[in-house]
Amino acid sequence: xxxxxxxxxxxxxxxxxxxxxxxxxxxxxxxxxxxxxxxxxxxxxxxxxxxxxxxxxxxxxxxxxxxxxxxxxxxxxxxxxxxxxxxxxxxxxxxxxxxxxxxxxxxxxxxxxxxxxxxxxxxxxxxxxxxxxxxxxxxxxxxxxxxxxxxxxxxxxxxxxxxxxxxxxxxxxxxxxxxxxxxxxxxxxxxxxxxxxxxxxxxxxxxxxxxxxxxxxxxxxxxxxxxxxxxxxxxxxxxxxxxxxxxxxxxxxxxxxxxxxxxxxxxxxxxxxxxxxxxxxxxxxxxxxxxxxxxxxxxxxxxxxxxxxxxxx
Amino acid sequence: xxxxxxxxxxxxxxxxxxxxxxxxxxxxxxxxxxxxxxxxxxxxxxxxxxxxxxxxxxxxxxxxxxxxxxxxxxxxxxxxxxxxxxxxxxxxxxxxxxxxxxxxxxxxxxxxxxxxxxxxxxxxxxxxxxxxxxxxxxxxxxxxxxxxxxxxxxxxxxxxxxxxxxxxxxxxxxxxxxxxxxxxxxxxxxxxxxxxxxxxxxxxxxxxxxxxxxxxxxxxxxxxxxxxxxxxxxxxxxxxxxxxxxxxxxxxxxxxxxxxxxxxxxxxxxxxxxxxxxxxxxxxxxxxxxxxxxxx
Amino acid sequence: xxxxxxxxxxxxxxxxxxxxxxxxxxxxxxxxxxxxxxxxxxxxxxxxxxxxxxxxxxxxxxxxxxxxxxxxxxxxxxxxxxxxxxxxxxxxxxxxxxxxxxxxxxxxxxxxxxxxxxxxxxxxxxxxxxxxxxxxxxxxxxxxxxxxxxxxxxxxxxxxxxxxxxxxxxxxxxxxxxxxxxxxxxxxxxxxxxxxxxxxxxxxxxxxxxxxxxxxxxxxxxxxxxxxxxxxxxxxxxxxxxxxxxxxxxxxxxxxxxxxxxxxxxxxxxxxxxxxxxxxxxxxxxxxxxxxxxxxxxxxxxxxxxxxxxxxxxxxxxxxx
Numbered sequence: 001x002x003x004x005x006x007x008x009x010x011x012x013x014x015x016x017x018x019x020x021x022x023x024x025x026x027x028x029x030x031x032x033x034x035x036x037x038x039x040x041x042x043x044x045x046x047x048x049x050x051x052x053x054x055x056x057x058x059x060x061x062x063x064x065x066x067x068x069x070x071x072x073x074x075x076x077x078x079x080x081x082x083x084x085x086x087x088x089x090x091x092x093x094x095x096x097x098x099x100x101x102x103x104x105x106x107x108x109x110x111x112x113x114x115x116x117x118x119x120x121x122x123x124x125x126x127x128x129x130x131x132x133x134x135x136x137x138x139x140x141x142x143x144x145x146x147x148x149x150x151x152x153x154x155x156x157x158x159x160x161x162x163x164x165x166x167x168x169x170x171x172x173x174x175x176x177x178x179x180x181x182x183x184x185x186x187x188x189x190x191x192x193x194x195x196x197x198x199x200x201x202x203x204x205x206x207x208x209x210x211x212x213x214x215x216x217x218x219x220x221x222x223x224x225x226x227x228x229x230x231x232x233x234x235x236x237x238x239x240x241x242x243x244x245x246x247x248x249x250x251x252x253x254x255x256x257x258x259x260x261x262x263x264x265x266x267x268x269x270x271x272x273x274x275x276x277x278x279x280x281x282x283x284x285x286x287x288x289x290x291x292x293x294x295x296x297x298x299x300x301x302x303x304x305x306x307x308x309x310x311x312x313x
Numbered sequence: 314x315x316x317x318x319x320x321x322x323x324x325x326x327x328x329x330x331x332x333x334x335x336x337x338x339x340x341x342x343x344x345x346x347x348x349x350x351x352x353x354x355x356x357x358x359x360x361x362x363x364x365x366x367x368x369x370x371x372x373x374x375x376x377x378x379x380x381x382x383x384x385x386x387x388x389x390x391x392x393x394x395x396x397x398x399x400x401x402x403x404x405x406x407x408x409x410x411x412x413x414x415x416x417x418x419x420x421x422x423x424x425x426x427x428x429x430x431x432x433x434x435x436x437x438x439x440x441x442x443x444x445x446x447x448x449x450x451x452x453x454x455x456x457x458x459x460x461x462x463x464x465x466x467x468x469x470x471x472x473x474x475x476x477x478x479x480x481x482x483x484x485x486x487x488x489x490x491x492x493x494x495x496x497x498x499x500x501x502x503x504x505x506x507x508x509x510x511x512x513x514x515x516x517x518x519x520x521x522x523x524x525x526x527x528x529x530x531x532x533x534x535x536x537x538x539x540x541x542x543x544x545x546x547x548x549x550x551x552x553x554x555x556x557x558x559x560x561x562x563x564x565x566x567x568x569x570x571x572x573x574x575x576x577x578x579x580x581x582x583x584x585x586x587x588x589x590x591x592x593x594x595x596x597x598x599x600x601x602x603x604x605x606x607x608x609x
Numbered sequence: 610x611x612x613x614x615x616x617x618x619x620x621x622x623x624x625x626x627x628x629x630x631x632x633x634x635x636x637x638x639x640x641x642x643x644x645x646x647x648x649x650x651x652x653x654x655x656x657x658x659x660x661x662x663x664x665x666x667x668x669x670x671x672x673x674x675x676x677x678x679x680x681x682x683x684x685x686x687x688x689x690x691x692x693x694x695x696x697x698x699x700x701x702x703x704x705x706x707x708x709x710x711x712x713x714x715x716x717x718x719x720x721x722x723x724x725x726x727x728x729x730x731x732x733x734x735x736x737x738x739x740x741x742x743x744x745x746x747x748x749x750x751x752x753x754x755x756x757x758x759x760x761x762x763x764x765x766x767x768x769x770x771x772x773x774x775x776x777x778x779x780x781x782x783x784x785x786x787x788x789x790x791x792x793x794x795x796x797x798x799x800x801x802x803x804x805x806x807x808x809x810x811x812x813x814x815x816x817x818x819x820x821x822x823x824x825x826x827x828x829x830x831x832x833x834x835x836x837x838x839x840x841x842x843x844x845x846x847x848x849x850x851x852x853x854x855x856x857x858x859x860x861x862x863x864x865x866x867x868x869x870x871x872x873x874x875x876x877x878x879x880x881x882x883x884x885x886x887x888x889x890x891x892x893x894x895x896x897x898x899x900x901x902x903x904x905x906x907x908x909x910x911x912x913x914x915x916x917x918x919x920x921x922x923x924x925x926x927x928x929x930x
Contacts, residue, residue, distance in 0.1 A: 017417075017418055017431075017435050017515065018431065019417070019420050019422060019424075019427045019428060019431045019432055019435070020426045020427065020428060020431070021426060021427070021428035021431070022428060022430075022431065024825060026827075027825050027826075027827050030827050031736075031740055031827070033732065034732045034733070034735050034736035034740060035736050035740070035741075036732075037729050037730075037732035037733040037736060038732075038733040038736040038737055038741070038751055039751070040729060040733065040797075041733060041751060041754055041755050041758060041797070041798070041801065042750070042751060042754055044758060044769070044794060044797070045754055045757070045758065047769050047772070047773070048761065048765055048766075048768075048769050050772075051768055051769045051771075051772035051773075052765070052768060052769075104647070105647040105650050105651075106647075107647075108643055108644045108646075108647030108648070109644070109647045109648045109650075109651075111644055112644035112645065112647070112648050113648070116641070116644065125648060127920075128651075128652060129648065129651055131651070131652075131655065131916075132651040132654070132655060134848075134851065134852070134855075134912060134916060135655065135658070135855070135909070135912075136854075136855025136856065136857070136883055136908060136912065137855075137856075137857070137858070138855070138857045138883045138886050138887050138890070139658070139662075139855070139883075139886070139905050139908065139909065140658075141887070141890065142662070142886065142890045142901060142902075142905060143658045143661070143662070145890060145891075146661070146662075146665065146890075146898065146902070147657070147658070147661045151661075175650075175651065175654050178650075178651055179651075206632050206634075206637055207632050207637070208632070208636065208637040208640045208641070211640075212640075229760060232760050233760065235762070236760075236761070236762025236763070236764070236765075237762070238762065238763065238764045238857075238858035238861075239857050239858055239883075239887060242858075242887075243887065243890055243891060263762060263764055263858070266764055266862075267764060267858060267861050270861050270862055271861055284768075285768070288764070288765055288768055291762060291764075291765065292761070292762075292765055295760065295761060295762055296757060296761075298760075299756070299757045299760045299761075300753075300757065302760075303753055303756050303757065400821065402817065402820070402821060405817070405820065407742065407743075407744055408744070430823055430824075430825055431823070433820065433821055433822065433823040434822075434823030435823075437821060437822065437823075438817075438821035440814065440817060440818065440821075442814060444812075444814035444815060444817065444818040445818075446815060446818065446819070446833055447815070447836075447837055456819070456822070456824075456832070457822035457823070457824075460819070460822065460823070460824040460825075460828045460832065461822065461823045461824070505818065508818075508822065509821075509822065512822055512823060
């Protein structure tokens with residue numbers, strides 16, 4: 001049987017050391033300061049909502065919702081052009097072009113990095129791909145305006161494009177988001193268990209078949225998260241579309257024409273002088289609110305998916 | 314005198330097979346041999362949980378003053394968990410919960426008013442893998458006394474004393490300002506011991522301190538422990554039974570019992586006695602099997 | 610686990626070694642070619658961009674690019690160059706327009722942004738990594754919130770900064786502090802996320818060693834964890850600042866406009882290099898386009914320089930634990 005001595009003073013009781021908590025005011029203060037800094041990030045989100053919401057509400061008091069959610073501006077609206085759907089279409093069209101560039105190229109680059117490159121090569125190649133994300137978007141915008149449209153699209157490809165057009169803006173935007181898609185996709189490819197590849201190779205499949213038929217499907221949710229995040233980046237990008245995408249609303253399906261996007265509208269209108277409180281000024285915030293909501297939803301979807309695949313493997 | 318009578322009662326008589334017993338019944342059957350005359354720490358009904366997982370069941374131990382107590386047992390038996398409770402390092406594991414009492418000089422270190430930082434200042438710890446700080450040898454030693462606000466007349470003397478105490482002085486006295494990362498593994502581990510000694514603790518916990526070292530470095534640390542015994546109470550977790558037999562005064566043998574439904578393994582104390590007694594004449598069949606290498 | 614992976618890799622490599630012929634059929638080679646193309650597509654675009662811009666701006670790599678404000682030139686110089694190059698005096702300002710305002714302004718903005726974002730970012734990251742219990746709902750919410758903030762459109766940060774400036778009662782738009790608030794908000798999530806990664810790379814052993822000696826969590830953080838993480842934090846922060854220096858969209862919202870003077874304080878009206886490029890890029894005049902190209906090369910040189918510093922710090926100081 002066990003012998004359990006009841007709790008009490010030790011057999012050879014010496015001087016009892018003091019173990020009670022000392023108060024450490026410095027420690028408490030610092031912890032509070034650090035926590036405040038961390039909570040600031042939440043305050044930023046709340047701040048964004050508050051900063052955008054109030055003028056946006058004012059806008060909807062000034063302008064009927066039906067004018068905002070319209071395909072075209074009312075005939076006699078003067079300075080104010082309240083229709084948002086053309087802007088949404090401009091954003092959608094440019095983003096589609098961007099994804100057509102970035103998804104295949106980003107995925108292929110990720111496949112090479114994850115399935116073919118040696119560990120050493122990857123250490124060099126990955127930063128090279130990521131270099132593209134370091135170029136300022138105003139530089140991309142200038143490149144679209146001064147090279148892609150006149151030289152590449154007009155002279156080389158012989159397309160009759162407008163001076164500013166969604167095609168050039170979308171193509172360059174696509175190049176810009178390649179690193180976003182490649183990087184996150186590579187993570188999800190690398191997370192696919194070796195055993196799956198092994199199984200496929202053991203059945204006589206070659207490396208290409210294994211990559212396309214086994215690794216890609218297994219990593220599909222991660223790839224989806226990458227694409228959604230890339231999409232969110234493309235929707236929110238401003239300078240490229242403000243410079244090269246056009247400054248007039250258009251609902252045309254032709255990407256060789258200019259289409260003003262939501263972000264271009266905000267940038268181009270803000271650069272002009274509208275008195276605060278006017279419907280023109282408040283419309284900026286209504287569009288910004290829509291933009292924030294759209295990107296927020298996409299970011300959340302992406303974060304959710306990433307979380308799930310991190311758990312899966 | 315205050316010597317507790319050796320009330321070890323063998324539990325082998327008519328005992329049903331171990332597996333059919335509930336863990337509660339089984340814990341009651343742990344064998345407590347001769348208990349140290351002068352104790353520094355005691356555990357009372359120590360239970361440890363990580364979330365829902367019951368890691369250690371009802372451990373009752375007494376750690377003798379200026380003795381070396383070894384905790385041995387197969388992996389997953391909770392010996393390291395018990396050790397980490399003794400200076401509240403387990404607090405750092407998310408979801409860890411401790412029930413029961415651990416008395417240190419008569420105070421429950423899990424008591425409501427106790428400061429875990431104060432506990433650790435009295436009860437130091439040496440880890441499995443040598444973990445010197447990325448600083449100079451000198452600063453590694455001086456760090457502890459500085460952060461706990463020890464009154465030090467001459468830091469150079471304290472550093473020398475600590476390094477001598479860890480049998481490292483002669484090897485490093487000419488390169489005190491060099492990075493600790495330049496030392497060999499064994500030297501790094503002795504530096505970690507010196508670092509602990511410098512804060513003048515009462516008890517030193519060692520969590521498999523030699524498992525990352527070669528035999529020569531291991532022998533040096535074992536010699537060092539025997540020297541340190543006159544100044545400190547040492548509690549060591551080891552997976553090396555020979556090491557326990559060579560250095561310790563008392564040994565506690567733990568085992569792990571899998572839960573029938575979940576398969577989670579809960580650690581429990583099987584036998585605690587003088588090392589000589591436990592190794593030469595174990596009271597419990599499982600201890601005997603383990604030390605003779607038949608299981609574990 | 611690691612042994613299993615190693616074995617798996619060994620098996621994979623050996624399978625590939627024996628199956629080499631299968632990996633050399635036409636489809637596989639085309640596939641590999643496509644992957645290679647994709648990998649280097651970005652580099653090719655980047656090279657095209659740099660070469661095209663450099664050629665376009667090559668006529669403007671003179672000292673006026675750095676010493677002159679936007680569209681300004683001293684009268685006597687104008688006369689001299691008008692005769693020398695045969696350009697009408699009215700058109701001359703475009704040929705000698707410079708980025709002095711933008712370059713100085715961007716440096717001011719960058720330093721002010723760093724002063725705002727770095728302490729806040731490191732403090733927030735330290736709390737989340739070293740103090741917070743990540744199992745509680747509010748700390749998890751902070752986590753998700755940060756991930757979202759990292760992907761909020763930059764122009765929206767400009768709107769928030771404009772609102773903050775309004776609340777703080779600043780009368781003038783386009784001043785240093787306004788731009789810096791916008792840029793600091795923008796890079797704060799980046800600084801927090803990279804600092805957390807740098808802290809996470811410091812082994813748990815070091816923290817435990819310090820805590821076991823009786824150090825407090827803050828002592829451990831300040832004296833062990835943070836110093837060990839400095840190279841990683843520096844790398845991430847510099848990369849964040851290099852992103853800030855190239856941003857124009859949020860600056861539009863806080864009303865940055867052309868200036869003809871050097872900034873002198875946090876409340877001076879200020880210009881930024883990318884803003885100047887933005888305004889010049891949409892100009893129809895050849896000479897302005899040329900200047901914009903030259904300005905882009907200056908901006909890219911600044912950004913590449915910062916990236917190079919970040920990489921040097923990482924390679925030189927980063928410890929492999």
